[in-house]
Amino acid sequence: xxxxxxxxxxxxxTKHFRAGGRRIAGRPxxxxxxxxxxxDLELHRGQVLAVVGESGSGKSTVAxxxxxxxxxxxxxxxxxxxxxxVRGRRAFRAYVRRVQMIFQDPFxxxxxxxxxxxxxxxxxxxxxxxxxxxxxxxxxxxxxxxELLERVHLTPAERYVDKYPHELSGGQRQRIAIARALAAExxxxxxxxxVSMLDVSIRLGILNLLADLRDRLGIAxxxxxxxxxxxxxxxxxxxxxxxxxxMETGDSESVTQEPLHPYTRLLVASAxxxxxxxxxxxxxxxxQGTGGEPPSLVDxxxxxxxxxxxxYATDLCRRETPAxxxxxxxxxxxxxxxxxxxxxxxVGRVSTSSASGGEAGA
Amino acid sequence: xxxxxxxxxxxxxxxxxxxxxxxxxSDPVLEIRNLSVDYGFGDDPTHVLREVSLTxxxxxxxxxxxxxxxxxxxxAYAATRLLSPPGLITGGEVWLTGRxxxxxxxxxxxxxxxxxxxxxxxxxxxxGAMSSLNPVFxxxxxxxxxxxxxxxxxxxxEARERAAxxxxxxxxxxxxxxxxxxxxxxxxxxxxxxxxxLALEPQVLIMDEPTTALDVVxxxxxxxxxxxxxxxxxxxxxxxTHDVSLLVEVADRIAVMYAGEIVETAVARDVYAKPRHPYxxxxxxxxxxxHGPRRELTGIPGAPPDLSKRPPGCPxxxxxxxxxxxxxxxxxxLGRTAQSEEGRLxxxxxxxSGLVNGELPxxxxx
Ligand SMILES: Nc1ncnc2c1ncn2[C@@H]1O[C@H](COP(=O)(O)OP(=O)(O)OP(=O)(O)O)[C@@H](O)[C@H]1O
Ligand SMILES: Nc1ncnc2c1ncn2[C@@H]1O[C@H](COP(=O)(O)OP(=O)(O)O)[C@@H](O)[C@H]1O
Ligand code: SF4
Ligand code: SF4
Ligand SMILES: [Mg+2]
Ligand SMILES: [Mg+2]
Numbered sequence: 001x002x003x004x005x006x007x008x009x010x011x012x013x014t015k016h017f018r019a020g021g022r023r024i025a026g027r028p029x030x031x032x033x034x035x036x037x038x039x040d041l042e043l044h045r046g047q048v049l050a051v052v053g054e055s056g057s058g059k060s061t062v063a064x065x066x067x068x069x070x071x072x073x074x075x076x077x078x079x080x081x082x083x084x085x086v087r088g089r090r091a092f093r094a095y096v097r098r099v100q101m102i103f104q105d106p107f108x109x110x111x112x113x114x115x116x117x118x119x120x121x122x123x124x125x126x127x128x129x130x131x132x133x134x135x136x137x138x139x140x141x142x143x144x145x146x147e148l149l150e151r152v153h154l155t156p157a158e159r160y161v162d163k164y165p166h167e168l169s170g171g172q173r174q175r176i177a178i179a180r181a182l183a184a185e186x187x188x189x190x191x192x193x194x195v196s197m198l199d200v201s202i203r204l205g206i207l208n209l210l211a212d213l214r215d216r217l218g219i220a221x222x223x224x225x226x227x228x229x230x231x232x233x234x235x236x237x238x239x240x241x242x243x244x245x246x247m248e249t250g251d252s253e254s255v256t257q258e259p260l261h262p263y264t265r266l267l268v269a270s271a272x273x274x275x276x277x278x279x280x281x282x283x284x285x286x287x288q289g290t291g292g293e294p295p296s297l298v299d300x301x302x303x304x305x306x307x308x309x310x311x312y313a314t315d316l317c318r319r320e321t322p323a324x325x326x327x328x329x330x331x332x333x334x335x336x337x338x339x340x341x342x343x344x345x346x347v348g349r350v351s352t353s354s355a356s357g358g359e360a361g362a
Numbered sequence: 363x364x365x366x367x368x369x370x371x372x373x374x375x376x377x378x379x380x381x382x383x384x385x386x387x388s389d390p391v392l393e394i395r396n397l398s399v400d401y402g403f404g405d406d407p408t409h410v411l412r413e414v415s416l417t418x419x420x421x422x423x424x425x426x427x428x429x430x431x432x433x434x435x436x437x438a439y440a441a442t443r444l445l446s447p448p449g450l451i452t453g454g455e456v457w458l459t460g461r462x463x464x465x466x467x468x469x470x471x472x473x474x475x476x477x478x479x480x481x482x483x484x485x486x487x488x489x490g491a492m493s494s495l496n497p498v499f500x501x502x503x504x505x506x507x508x509x510x511x512x513x514x515x516x517x518x519x520e521a522r523e524r525a526a527x528x529x530x531x532x533x534x535x536x537x538x539x540x541x542x543x544x545x546x547x548x549x550x551x552x553x554x555x556x557x558x559x560l561a562l563e564p565q566v567l568i569m570d571e572p573t574t575a576l577d578v579v580x581x582x583x584x585x586x587x588x589x590x591x592x593x594x595x596x597x598x599x600x601x602x603t604h605d606v607s608l609l610v611e612v613a614d615r616i617a618v619m620y621a622g623e624i625v626e627t628a629v630a631r632d633v634y635a636k637p638r639h640p641y642x643x644x645x646x647x648x649x650x651x652x653h654g655p656r657r658e659l660t661g662i663p664g665a666p667p668d669l670s671k672r673p674p675g676c677p678x679x680x681x682x683x684x685x686x687x688x689x690x691x692x693x694x695x696l697g698r699t700a701q702s703e704e705g706r707l708x709x710x711x712x713x714x715s716g717l718v719n720g721e722l723p724x725x726x727x728x
Contacts, residue, residue: 054577055548169665199429200604200648204661226577229652233659256652270578271652274610274634 005081006042007220008066008099008188012075013039015061033297035061037244038075040324043188043220048211050223050235050252052267058244059224063192066222067101068092097127100181104193106173112165116176120145123183152179152209171202178209189213192224207234228267232256240264243305244297246324250331260333262347263306304336312337312345390459391598392418392441392484392566397454399440407450408670410436411622414454415696418566423589423599425613425630427606427645429666433622434602435489438568442484443468443476458483461565485564487555489571494555495543501554502539505529508558528557533587549580556588560595568600585612607649610634618642621667621677624696628706636728638699638708640682643725676711684712684723
């Protein structure tokens with residue numbers, strides 16, 4: 001792990017939603033949906049961290065907590081090592097200037113009635129007026145708009161600046177959303193499934209853009225996705241979330257090629273694999289415990305949350321929650337199989353790299 | 363019903379342009395021929411589908427791939443005559459072969475005949491179907507209504523039993539019958555929609571982006587279930603998705619669509635290992651592979667064309683690295699590959715002999 005102070009870090013990040021809405025008199029107290037339970041993560045300058053996990057695993061909730069959009073139930077968010085307090089409007093604004101969020105749906109996140117110029121000008125003025133000692137206008141504004149559009153590779157800028165959202169393709173709209181986020185000159189970009197609503201041919205361009213912003217501007221990027229293959233390509237590190245908890249974390253290549261946690265193995269085995277001539281992926285999924293759905297997050301029982309689906313689960317797993325254990329340098333897994341306990345389950349080691357190459361091609 | 367069979371003795375069919383086309387399969391269940399669809403009324407409609415021909419064989423999973431807006435859903439709607447205005451079928455035939463061997467052109471049936479045929483033989487799971495369950499009724503009621511619409515004579519108790527059985531088929535326990543849609547996860551709702559489709563006992567199941575909104579684990583579970591049911595219940599599948607890497611694994615054959623036309627059809631593995639159309643190659647190069655060595659992702663430059671302003675010639679030309687002069691003036695038609703491979707068709711001038719002397723770019727010559 002990097003020794004430098006992470007630009008944004010979460011410790012024990014927890015979010016419980018009340019289940020079933022308002023409390024009704026005479027009924028037992030409302031139960032809690034444990035959407036995020038004790039998540040630790042670190043975002044470093046000039047790095048992309050992917051958070052992967054199936055639907056409902058808590059990925060968006062983590063992003064919304066980090067963006068300060070919803071209150072934290074428990075835990076800490078540290079910006080440059082200092083606890084971020086986002087209570088109050090001014091504190092919130094100062095925070096979001098440094099931590100910006102990009103949403104999944106580029107159609108919904110940009111106001112359709114205004115041209116690009118309006119959307120970006122507003123963002124620029126909101127975040128930059130103090131630094132220039134007044135309202136950004138005239139040639140200075142034009143230059144800032146052009147620079148923003150060029151940063152997201154919408155060139156020549158004149159062609160795009162007076163367009164309305166409906167005149168832009170999905171990919172172009174997502175670039176505008178990114179440009180709007182960049183107007184604040186943030187240090188952190190939280191991107192919640194930024195490409196999953198986009199066409200395949202456009203996805204690559206947006207992901208390359210994020211990688212480019214990381215490299216050129218040194219921005220720390222949180223890349224949320226359920227596409228673990230794209231995490232391999234675009235993220236330096238990958239954290240795997242399941243039922244609101246971190247199951248595994250490490251550098252992306254290792255996590256995807258030699259997953260340690262049984263859940264990560266299930267994810268990797270489930271991903272479409274055109275090279276899988278023998279249907280080994282399908283078989284592996286069956287072995288990896290595909291039978292079942294993600295657990296209910298309402299007052300979850302103790303123990304490993306993956307235990308009901310895990311082929312290796314033992315009594316220990318059902319009784320006690322495994323901590324995130326360092327398994328190798330920079331790699332950690334929350335699974336009893338990697339502990340020193342005598343009653344630990346035998347999880348074996350499935351190396352996915354054996355599935356690569358063409359030797360199965362006969 | 364007359365059988366319009368244009369086959370020559372050697373089993374090849376001949377298109378109007380006179381290009382020889384590979385032999386049609388031995389056992390087609392659904393044959394789409396020269397299907398054309400326009401959107402918009404008046405003098406200037408948009409030609410969305412242009413003479414699309416496609417065959418689904420019995421027991422087969424046919425994958426339909428292509429970027430959004432290329433006409434995949436339109437094809438599914440038109441082929442089942444579910445297209446609604448401003449969509450208009452302007453030409454073509456859709457031959458369905460019944461279990462009894464009878465063939466009928468769905469496009470020339472009367473509405474009454476069609477209703478009977480469609481209910482009996484083709485079922486569609488629509489794109490975004492999981493949000494189309496009625497939120498105010500329990501799953502049970504919606505399934506029973508579907509079953510009774512299909513089998514009007516059936517007793518309600520019997521239909522209830524059948525509903526439970528259908529749910530179990532798609533891997534949901536029968537006690538979920540009493541649930542309202544919002545009480546089910548996205549994956550479960552999608553399975554309920556598949557159960558509703560199976561209630562029709564179809565010969566052909568068309569699934570339009572059935573798992574796009576779901577994560578990979580759920581996606582695989584659902585597709586494997588469908589594949590298993592296909593063998594057990596004996597139906598054929600048209601699977602529409604933009605995710606070619608998924609199709610390569612699941613489908614028997616793949617048809618790649620671009621701008622309202624089929625540009626390549628082949629056995630799934632061949633499309634992946636040896637794409638013949640520059641667009642297919644580009645689509646495959648847009649997906650980061652999870653396994654195997656890291657490779658450079660090429661992607662496809664530019665965006666699909668606006669179908670209302672289609673330039674002459676090959677619709678892919680503005681994005682194609684191999685475009686030649688002829689590509690900008692003449693529309694390539696679906697025909698044999700330069701390698702004359704059995705069972706493969708491609709619509710690209712690079713493959714038209716005489717234009718280039720069998721010289722293919724390396725990527726397309728593997
Ligand atoms: N406002 C809310 N009230 C109650 N429960 C919520 C709320 N927001 C999220 N949840 C629950 O928290 C859990 C995590 O949801 P979240 O949206 O973070 O998942 P996700 O990983 O982003 O999923 P997806 O891949 O589908 O986007 C889910 O069980 C969800 O139903
Ligand atoms: N109701 C409609 N009216 C006008 N144009 C439509 C309509 N539905 C679809 N289209 C157009 O037809 C083309 C093909 O759409 P569609 O079949 O939905 O594509 P796909 O399913 O491949 O994404 C697109 O250009 C789309 O904009
Ligand atoms: S702790 Fe036990 S149940 Fe959880 S993943 Fe490891 S082996 Fe499976
Ligand atoms: S016909 Fe020409 S432009 Fe079209 S795909 Fe082939 S080479 Fe490219
Ligand atoms: Mg989400
Ligand atoms: Mg569609």
